[in-house]
Amino acid sequence: MTKGPRPQAPVSCPIGRAVGLLGERWTLLILRNANLGTTRFDAFRAELGIADNILSSRLARMVEAGLLTRxxxxxxxxxxxxxxxxxxxxxxxxxxxxxxVWGQEHTESPEPAAPMRVIHQQCGQVTTPGRVCDHCGEPVRREEEAWVRPWLSSEPTVLASPVRTGS
Amino acid sequence: MTKGPRPQAPVSCPIGRAVGLLGERWTLLILRNANLGTTRFDAFRAELGIADNILSSRLARMVEAGLLTRxxxxxxxxxxxxxxxxxxxxxxxxxxxxxxVWGQEHTESPEPAAPMRVIHQQCGQVTTPGRVCDHCGEPVRREEEAWVRPWLSSEPTVLASPVRTGS
DNA sequence: GGCTAAACTTGCTCAACGCAAGCCAGCGAA
DNA sequence: TTCGCTGGCTTGCGTTGAGCAAGTTTAGCC
Structure with a gap:
């Protein structure tokens, strides 16, 4: 147990609690890739370049925190x-x-061109990442959302569906 | 210089770059409080309970990264x-x-009641944190947005304005 | 001239991260 | 049958970062 606000400290502010769970060193990047369909240990390791002992402990903590299931x-x-x-x-x-959005706006890409894009598959158009499609104005449901990351491939990746947790 | 994606590694993904800058241990919490009007060393220290050597280095890095100005x-x-x-x-x-939003939904508050709320001052109503007011449908401009954090005070706090960086 | 306060700085300790290597279970090939 | 391979971890060791405490600097104030 750290003294910082890291592992689910009982803080009153929801932002503090969220940062406590999500703010560890690889957690958001693992979640990014998991949302893009990565499920296996090897794949996370290869895509992120994370050491395997750290990946192992991170995945275990994320399962415990209820972000992932094994x-x-x-x-x-x-x-x-x-x-x-x-x-x-x-x-x-x-x-x-x-x-x-913040990263596109306020950080410099190493490659000159080709920013990340989000496609609303229902209307087939590019939109800024967010709840509502810039183009058709409809809410973008997760099954209709695909990301294009041109530095990896020109193919769009549809977001992964979460497992159905019974309830 | 770490090997992880921490201090502005030249990664292609904007999320990776954002996490590299914002994902350090206290950065988002400092930004939260800065957005709520905190400006001084002492105040950050008192509000966050952060050690002063760490606060010092964190503020210096954030100034260098262009998130804050001295x-x-x-x-x-x-x-x-x-x-x-x-x-x-x-x-x-x-x-x-x-x-x-995620913290309210997916983490447990230590105190039973009193969640954080956002008030759109133009219409005076509570809204969920986001771009558009739930109540009047208008975009919430930052000068019109106030946060109520009942575990600290029942008074709303209007968001701080950024300094005018010339052009 | 001594006191105080704000903002750091320094030194020490311990936890977290990164690298490398090893382990283990089961399959397929020699 | 033994060998090697592959996926998913675990162990050991060195380095970086966080936390705590105490010291330092600068300048106003009595």
Missing amino acids: VPYRGSGRTRHEYRLTTAGAEVLPVLHALA | VPYRGSGRTRHEYRLTTAGAEVLPVLHALA
Whole structure:
């Protein structure tokens, strides 16, 4: 237990509590990739370049915090586990949107061109990351949202769906 | 210089870059309080309970990153410095909004009742933190936005204005 | 001339991070 | 059968960062 506001300190401010859970060193980046469909240990490691002991402890803490769930799957006969988004993890999306907008506006990209874009698949148009489509004015539902990250690929990536937590 | 994505690593993803600048241990909390009007070293220390060597280095880094500016002021004759928001610092507000919403939804408050609220002063009504007022539908401009944090006071706090950075 | 306050700075300790290497279970190939 | 490989961790060790406490500087004030 740290003294800083890190692991779920009982602070009154919801921002403080959110920062306590989400503000650790890799958590938001793991959630970004999980929202883009990454589920497996190897994939997180390869995409993020994070050391595996740290990834391991981070994933465990995120499962404990209810941001991810560990679900078994069968990878060629052998039973393994993958990390799927919970609704709490999926609902970090507005935070990621806000960070993306701020990052585009206030930080310098190493590559000159090709910023990240969000596509509202229902109308097929580019929109700024947010709740409502700039183009058609409709609310952007998560199943209709795709991200284009030109530095990786020109293909859009549809957001991953959270696992259905019974209730 | 760390190896993680911490201090302005030249990453392609705007979220990664934003997390690199904003994701350090106290940065978002300092920005929260700066957006609520805190400007002085002492006040940050008292409000956040942060150690002063860390506050000192954090403020210096934030000034260097362009989130805050150090401006001289005269406190009863003596010239001192205060830390004022730049526009880059002020525009972290949507991130804080998103964190506040997520925190209210997905974390447990130590006190039972009294969640944080946002008031749109133009119509005088409570709204969820965001770009548009839930009540009147108008965009909430920052000068019209006030936060009520009942665990501190029942008085609303109007958001601080950033310093005018020439052009 | 001594006191006080604001804003740091310095020194020490411990937790967190990063790297590298090792481990383990099961499959497929030799 | 043993060998190697692959995915997911765990262990050990060194480095960076955070927390605490105490000291320092600057200038107004009595």
